[in-house]
Amino acid sequence: MNKLLLSMAFLILMGITLMGQTRISGIVKDATTEKEIYDLKVLLVETGEEVKTDRIGYFQFVDVAEGAYTIRISGVGYETLEKNLTVSDQKNVDLGNVAVKFNPTSVNVGLVTLTVDDLDGDESSSQSAVGLLQSSQDVFASTAAFELGAYWFKVRGYDNKYNEVFFNGVRMNKTTNDRVNFGNWGGLNDVTRRPAEQTLGIEPSDYAFGDIGGVTYFDTRPSQMRKGTSLAYSFTNRSYNQRVLATYNTGLMENGWGFMGSFSRRWAEEGRVEGTFYDSWGYFLGVEKKINDKHTINFTGFGAPTRRSTNSPNTQEAYDLRGNDYNSYWGWQDGEKRSERIREFHEPVLMMTHHWNINKNTKLTTTASYMFGKDSRSRLDWYDAKNPTPTYYKNMPSYWETEETLNPEEIQNTYNAWANDPKRYQIDWDNIYLQNYTRNEVGEGAAYVLAADVIEDKTMSFYTNLKGKIASNIDFIAVASYQNTQSEYYKEVLDLLGANHYVNHNAFQGNYYNVDESRDRKVGEGDKYQYNYELNHQIADIFFQSVVKLDKLDITFGARASYTSMYRDGKYRNELYLNNSKGKSETYDFYNFGAKTQFLYKLDGRNFIQLNGEYATFAPTADEVFPNARTNDFTVDKLENTKVLSGDLSYILRAPRIKGRATAFYTKFMDEYERSFGYIDVTSGTAGDANVFTSEVLAGVDKLHIGAEVALEAQLTTTLTLSAVASIGQFTYENSPDYYQFSDSDALLDFGGRKNYGKAYLEDYKIAVGPQQGYSLGLEYRAPQYWWLGVTGNYLAQNYMDIAMYKRTQGFISDPTNPGFLFPNVNEETLRTLLKQNKFTDEFMLNVNAGKSFRFGQYNMGISLTVNNVLNNKNYVTSGFEQMRVGNYVEAQQEQSQRRFAPRMWYDQGISYFLNVYFRF
Incomplete structure (x- = not known):
């Protein structure tokens, strides 16, 4: 009874307070369909306070002081709307229904569908893919990201280096390979939740x-x-097990200052795959000072020190033996x-x-930035010792089964051993230490060390963006940027x-050394x-763009020019070069x-036709x-720029109860480069070129990406919504x-x-970029x-294995x-069989998601659960590659x-699950 009376008293006091x-x-509604819009951002410009529209499009600001205000409503897929109003005499201001216009030019998010491989930048990672940065009003974009993207599907087959x-x-994007290390702001979801543009x-x-994969701007x-x-707080069985995230933002206060801080921690003593762990922190500080109505300055600093291990790709033989x-x-x-295999990085950005705000229609944004830090990837290194890798081919049953003199007992x-002895199927650290101790006794150097390939980047950047109007219906953007990166590799x-x-x-090359030092130079930890x-x-x-808005037609044209310069500065004089x-x-x-x-x-207000076209060259x-x-x-x-010709044509429907998009796309890459490392055996056990x-580098690669996307x-x-998505690509x-x-091997030193x-000879081979077709059907209540x-x-x-390039050269049959x-x-028929590209099996995956949100005045609470691959399908091969090792026709047979x-x-x-x-308050 006492608890009931206290609860009633609390509710009455809260009601009096709100009154x-x-x-x-x-209430925000779509201007065409008159349907309420959920999750749009509503900003009270003068105070910086922001709220979101709820499921019925409703928003409110409470305890607002007297004065003149501007309400700004914005969100993905809708034109930004501003309304001026005045609050006086402690009276509530009810704006009633506020109509916003659907805008197809901003409906799609730039899909950054990320595998853990992309998040970590480590070629040996393969854990579950995660989908991107934000949901979208576009059915195809959100489905491709959250549903298909969870299984290594990439929109239009574009590699992530094109985002x-x-x-x-x-x-x-890193200058080394044009890829983004998303881990540099990993865990800071409150900062990256809503990009300014995608x-x-x-x-x-x-x-x-922008590149052909799109732009994400924060x-x-x-x-x-x-x-x-x-x-x-999050609990999951993916790369990490637990996450905590705390964020505080003052918004823009009356004195013109605004402060935002965010902190995160993600960790797993052991991840989803045995022998892996995850330990990552994240921090962000944003300080804003509005000097006056024209000038605002903003300091930003963030980073995410991370240390984590990765898991190995394996042959089917190894999987058959160990799962x-x-x-x-x-x-x-x-x-x-x-x-x-441990990756450790911390690259802060300041x-x-x-x-x-030069005037009502013209704005200039300028940023200076400095990024620095270290990115390290470890692995075992050895000299004059046996390969310690458990899956080295001489450690596998298949090696003994194919020896000329079969030994059934050894087989x-x-x-x-593979069934019962961890010293055989996992790294034998005890033996590694034992061999090093043995060499210590005779004064020799280590047989094995744990080493790291390290990159230390120092990047200075400058960016300026001028936006304005040439006429009432003509907008323009002029951008200039400069970036200087000095990267040290060692x-x-x-x-x-123990050595x-x-x-x-x-x-791999015993006489590999720096001639400026002793041939037998001794190195220790940290060297x-x-x-x-x-x-x-x-x-x-430099980049210029203009938009002309007519009654029925919007025309956009943009042009870019750039200059890229690079050189290598070696610190060691190698005796071979x-x-x-x-x-x-x-x-x-x-x-x-x-x-x-x-x-x-x-x-009309419901039907749109959109055509995009681009031709560009890239260094x-x-x-x-x-x-x-x-x-x-x-x-x-002969070094050449890569050329890209791309276009897409879309029909967009925005009816009261149905929305959809149908798109046909075409992209031609010309004069690209592809590079990979590996070991090639070209001898066939006879005299000739050494292993x-x-x-290996492919120069002058042409690729074609064509297909269609349909979403409804x-x-x-x-309360019930049906969604259907199909992406058919080649x-x-x-x-x-x-x-x-x-x-540096002997075989090439003569050259x-x-x-x-x-x-x-690669023509008509499929590009290994994940599934080339994806279909999704969903029902949500x-x-x-x-x-x-x-x-x-x-x-x-239509998911294909990455092919070994050397096997497709004349050298393979020479x-x-x-x-x-x-x-x-x-034999031509045999050769075609040997060189046929492997295709992985098509697979069905079922996902479930559920959640509940609560509101207590200004307090919001929510809980959500996503479960992927509910049917626990472990037959799905996410990716794979042919080993380069088999380098000639005889050995391939x-x-x-x-x-x-x-x-x-x-x-x-x-x-997998994510809870x-x-x-929020």
Whole structure:
């Protein structure tokens, strides 16, 4: 009874309090469909306070002081609307129904569908994909991100290096390979939850020319983000197990200052895959000062120190022996699991931004930024010792099964060891230490060390963006940017593993050393060895865009010009390349341009036709210009810019109960580069070229991406929504590019460490970018009591294995013992069988999501649960690649039955879940 009386008293007091407050409220509706719009941002400009529309489009501000105010309503897919109003005499202001217009040019988010591989930037990671940065009003975009994207589906088959990410105008893509390390702001979801802009494909951006994968732009001013406090806790079985997130934002206060701080922690003592762990922190500080109505400055600083291990790709033989969750990168040491593959990075970003409202229609935004830090990836290194990798081919049963002299006892012992002995199927740390102790006793260097490949970047950036109007219906944007990156690359000893020292030699090339030092130089923990060089890269860019808005037609045209310059500066003089290893290399300059356009025809308020087109050139990345930069500054014969021609045509429907989009797209890449590392055996057990550990490069690659996208969302009832999405693509190689090898192995030293093997015959092979087709059908129920339940079925098809390029060259069928001639008895039918590209099985995946939100006055609380792969399908191969090792026709024939160098793959680990609880006030 006492509790009941207290509760009633509390409710009465709350009601009296609310009655005494001045409120601004309204209901936001679609101007065409007159349907309430959920989750739009409503900003009280003068105070910086922000709220979101609820399920019936309602919003309110409470306890508003007397004065004149501007309400700004914005959101993905809708034109920004501003309304002026006055609050006086403690009277509530009810704006009633507020109509906002649907805008197709801003409906699509730029899909950044990320695998953990992309988040970590580590080629050996394969855990569950996660979908991107924000949901969208566009049915296809949101479904492709959250549903299909969870299974390595990439929109239009574009690699993630074609997506550009900007913070206050500063480009975050790495100059080495054009990829983004999303881990640099990992866990800071309250900062990245709502980008200022996201575009899909080649759609025009207000901030940059963009790459073909789209633009994601973040504005980090506290006044542009949600005001108040947010607390969240997550529990999951994905890369990490738990996450905590706390954010506080003052908004823009009366004194013109605004402060925002955000902190996160994500961790797992052991992740979803055995032998992995995750430990990541995140921090963000934003300080804004509104000097006056024209000038605002904003300081931003953020980073995410992270340390985590990864899991291995394996052959089907290894999976058959140990299961689809097998990870070969760890072993037992002193009763604990220890991984050799650990990535550790921390690259803080500091930036200062100035916003200048020159006049009513003209605004200038300028940012200066500095980014620095270290990115380290560890692995075992050894010299004059056996390969410690459990899945090394001589450690597998298939090796003993295919020996010329079969030993049934040895074969059975190997199977037994793989079934019962962790020292065989995991790293044997005890044996590694034992061998090092043994060498200590005779004064020799370590057999094994734990080493790290390290990159230290220092990047200075400048960006300025002028927006204005040429006429009442003509907008323009002019952008200039400059970025200078100095990157140091080196190998570092992390742990001597019980040894006294390590000798600066290489496992693949015994006479590999720095001639400026002793041949037998001894290195210890923290020392650099084997390679040390810098890459210096700068890019200057200008961009102009204009939009002409007519009654029925909006026309956008943009143009870009850029200059890129790069050179290598070696710190070691390698004995194999005395004149091409130490000091500054030649400087390579690239001049590029691009043009894009969009035509948006408005048939009426519900039907739209949209056409996008682009032609642009792009400079090669630093790792493409210097394929073997660890030892020399050689490059391909003729460096060229990549050319891209792209277009898409869409019909967009926005009816009261149905919305949808149908799109046809075409993208042609010309003169691209592809690069990979590996070990190639070209000898067939006979005299001739030696085996090669190489960096292989394809130059002049042409690729074609064509397809169609269809998405439909139907409001069956007021609470039940049906969505259907289909993406049908074909992504293929279109020509036979030049194939190069860059290697320090003896086979290539006669050619100066570089050799052009002629053409790689790739035409009509499929590009390995994940499923080329994706289908999704979903049903969602949203109750008036603010809870929801959704079920989605997803079908992934046409997923292909990445092919080994050397096997598609003339060298693959050339007899090394008889230069200029092919192997005897080369059979065309057999050759086609050997070179046929593997296709993974098509798979069905079922996802479920549910949640409930609560509101207590100004307090909001929510809980949500997402479960992917509910049926626990572990047969889905997310990606895989042919091993380069089998480098000639004769050995490839033998390999058909031997399985020694079978393809390596990653499997989906089965059912996964993500539970999130938040509390906001």
